[in-house]
Amino acid sequence: MAPPAAASADLLGLLEAALPQDSRQALRSSVLPALLDAVAAIAQTLRGYHSVSAAGTANPFGDDQLNVDVAAENLIRDALARCPSVVTATSEEDPVEKPVQHLNGASHDSPEQPSPESSSSSSETYTVAFDPLDGSSIIAPNWTVGSIVGIWDGRSSLGQSPREKQVASILGFFGPRTTAVVAVRVPGGEPSCFEVGLTDDGVRTCQVVRSQVRLTNSIDGVRYFAPANLRAAAESPQYMALVSHYIQSKYTLRYSGGLVPDLGHILVKGHGIYVSPTTEASKAKLRRLFELCPVALVMECAGGAAIDTADGVDILQRPLENADERGGLACGNLEEIEVAKKMLLGISK
Known part of the structure; x- marks a missing residue:
């Protein structure tokens, strides 16, 4: 060793x-x-x-x-x-x-x-x-x-x-x-x-x-998206509309099926969005304590954001009650998060 x-x-x-x-x-x-x-x-x-x-x-x-x-x-x-x-x-x-x-x-x-x-x-x-x-x-x-x-x-x-x-x-x-x-x-x-x-x-x-990992909203050229839990789009017209927006706007798909590598791509490129909504049939899998909270801190310290797709509230806003709490996730640069909030939840700045 x-x-x-x-x-x-x-x-x-x-x-x-x-x-x-x-x-x-x-x-x-x-x-x-x-x-x-x-x-x-x-x-x-x-x-x-x-x-x-x-x-x-x-x-x-x-x-x-x-x-x-x-x-x-x-x-x-x-x-x-x-x-x-x-x-x-x-x-x-x-x-x-x-x-x-x-x-x-x-x-x-x-x-x-x-x-x-x-x-x-x-x-x-x-x-x-x-x-x-x-x-x-x-x-x-x-x-x-x-x-x-x-x-x-x-x-x-x-x-x-x-x-x-x-x-x-x-x-x-x-x-x-x-x-x-x-x-x-x-x-x-x-x-x-x-x-x-x-x-x-x-x-x-x-x-x-x-020495400094930063996300930016000044994006020229290619935009990236990573749509997790894609089967939920069959049950959520809002998620289907968001994915269609990415396709029609000619975003580039970068999704591996692994949370860490998908976030790594966003952090290296300096922009992009990872989105994993939940529905009644497609339950949340990501646990707040072990995945969502650490990820959210990275995104915020890099100048981005991480929200719960159920209500648009920042992941770090709510206290933890137990180790098995789960939630949806949208994270990336601020501009992309605002678009996702508007299309998934009807929330705009």
Whole structure:
């Protein structure tokens, strides 16, 4: 196994600029680097799994698990075990917030236990919610898949305001290259969104690819759309009209069937829209805690938006009540979101 990823000076400087506060030392120097290292480790592991097969188990939501799901889950848990400030964690494969078992054998069963990572702030504690391998249904044909991670202030994400308490998120991309987009937004600080490249060729390294990921509304030429849950268009005249609008306006289709790679295309091109409405017959599949909230933070930090297609409300607006809350999603640059809101819901600015 390769040693932990060595962060470049550029990355360390970027994290320092995004999180200059003394009260965020652990997030800056421990939590984010450890999770980026986990992304590199997952990529390395996936390249060795030439046979993708059922693990013979199901998660508590009833979803069958693959061997690669379990492997990715374990690697992220291993990374969190190296972060004393991460006191609890939950995932789509194990959706109960549990104390993290750290490498020294300790766990944060007591809220009074201090974090040794930061002498400046013993109250720097986080909970992490993650989808270890999003898109496992398309991994067998060797398509790009990803990991989704949300980092929250405190011991629990439940009952909290995502806009106030989710302070960082990571989208990891496992394709021909291994990359990650990181969003950071802490109270009192400026939002930041950047992309890093990760190598896993014996010595893992982490280098800045783009110091600023931004979505724009100044679009000349090709426009992109990714219509998920397309069968819902048969039941929703509004969704059918929206898809027809994209076709008649000569948008270019960029849809893979995987949430992470489809969002990656938008973030690389700097514009586009991903839309996944729900209907009575086509229920919501995306979970707010593990997918929607981390994605929404990335989109907002990049200058875009992410809304619930049911009512047009920002994804981060509503507190989380439980780990299985689900919803529809439209996300991308602001101009495209306004068009989608108007056509799906009749809402205009």
